[in-house]
Every structure is written in structure tokens, then in C-alpha cells.
Amino acid sequence: MSPFAEQLKAYRYGRSLRQVEFAELVGYEQSYVSSLELGIKGPPTDEFVEKLIKILKLSEEEQETLYQAVAASQRKIIVPHEASTEVYWLCHKFRQQVDRLHPVQIQLIETALNLPLDFNLPANNVVSKRIKRRDLKIHKTEAEM
Numbered sequence: 001m002s003p004f005a006e007q008l009k010a011y012r013y014g015r016s017l018r019q020v021e022f023a024e025l026v027g028y029e030q031s032y033v034s035s036l037e038l039g040i041k042g043p044p045t046d047e048f049v050e051k052l053i054k055i056l057k058l059s060e061e062e063q064e065t066l067y068q069a070v071a072a073s074q075r076k077i078i079v080p081h082e083a084s085t086e087v088y089w090l091c092h093k094f095r096q097q098v099d100r101l102h103p104v105q106i107q108l109i110e111t112a113l114n115l116p117l118d119f120n121l122p123a124n125n126v127v128s129k130r131i132k133r134r135d136l137k138i139h140k141t142e143a144e145m
Contacts, residue, residue: 002073005039007066011056012037026051043073 012022019037023030026048035041044052049070053063079091101109 002039002043003069004043004066004073005037007069008033008052009037011052011058011062011066015056022055025055039073042075043070 019033020030023033079088
């Protein structure tokens with residue numbers, strides 16, 4: 001179930017509204033609300049979210065939580081065109097396995113994503129050392145001549 005689906009259901013339950021009552025209040029079909037709560041439908045439109053906030057009179061904190069849930073419920077990942085080939089392959093592999101990830105794998109991925117982004121290392125550390133060594137040998141040989 002998506003984070004938005006969980007949040008929507010929690011807000012509706014918290015206000016003791018049945019699905020059909022809530023659907024009438026926001027002006028949508030009960031089947032649409034049901035699909036959202038089951039996570040069958042992707043995140044709703046901005047219009048639906050705004051109606052939800054207004055109808056349920058969500059606090060600032062609840063609104064922030066709702067917007068975070070909407071963002072986390074997006075089903076597509078857009079890879080920036082300037083991303084490395086490795087990033088493209090990683091995303092491809094992730095798409096192939098996302099529905100079969102074990103909880104341990106999910107935890108490991110989250111741990112890796114929470115690491116600092118800057119390790120203060122050159123991207124291709126091994127290659128750059130080899131190039132430097134070759135350059136030193138070339139300069140040393142030239143100096144000996």
C-alpha cells in the first residue's frame with residue numbers, strides 16, 4: 001500500500017467518516033476513493049489533495065505529512081539525462097526486482113542512501129592513480145634522458 005493510501009485512510013478514519021460519506025464531501029465517486037485507499041490508483045491530482053485538505057480541515061502538520069505521502073507515492077523514477085551509465089543500470093536492475101525485494105535488501109538500500117553524498121574521493125580513484133603513476137614514469141624517464 002502506498003504512503004498516500006495509508007495517510008488518506010488514517011485521516012478518514014480519524015474523522016469517523018465512511019468511504020461513501022467522504023467521497024460525497026470531496027465530490028468524487030466512492031470507487032475512486034476506494035481505489036486510492038487500496039493503492040490501486042497512483043497519487044491523486046492537486047485538485048483532490050486541496051479538496052481533501054479543505055474538507056478535513058487538516059492542520060499545517062497534517063498537510064505537510066500528506067504532501068510528503070503524495071511525493072513518496074509517485075510510481076515513476078525519472079533519471080536525469082546527465083546521470084552516469086551506472087545509474088541507468090542500477091535503476092534498470094531496481095525496476096526488475098522492486099516487487100520482490102526482501103526486507104533486508106530494502107534496509108540495506110535505505111542504509112546506503114542515507115550515507116553522506118560526498119566521500120571526498122575521486123569518482124574513478126583506481127584509474128586516476130594508474131594515470132598518475134604512468135605520468136610519473138614518463139616524466140622520470142624524460143628527466144633521465
